[in-house]
Amino acid sequence: MKWARRNSPWLLHFNTGACNGCDIEVVSLLTPRYDVERFGAKLEPSPRHADVLIVTGPVTRQCAPRLKMIYEQMPSPKFVVAVGACSCSGGIFQDCYNISGHLDQIIPVDVYVPGCPPKPEAILQGIAKLLEKLKG
Ligand code: SF4
16 A cells, blocks of 8 residues: 555645745656656546645635645545745745735645746655655
8 A cells, every 4th residue: 555655656736825826836747858657646626535635725714624624635644745935934925914824734745846936846755755764
């Protein structure tokens, strides 16, 4: 089971209020240029089948309960990658009235990928780091 998870992680992407800059970089991972599928990864729309939650953006008050619900629906063991400065620390939106706190105050985070937005290579490196962690 652990071997299968390490060699074919299913990724769920969730935007909690991003400006879309980080989302464009996440989507570019699926292009032949970056080819995240070479790690066996696949984008999965359902939280019930996903192993890894990729979060972009600051967590808005509106999104916080949805984020928690999505995380709770994922089967254990589950992992979270924070992509972008907003997701890692609130970024430029951290003092806004509609932000409900850092991502890691709401759900546990395994890997942080800083940058605004981070380059696709940095996101790939974050995913590779997570897969290394899964080797145990
Ligand atoms: S880190 Fe930058 S690019 Fe990503 S959501 Fe925040 S402002 Fe947009």
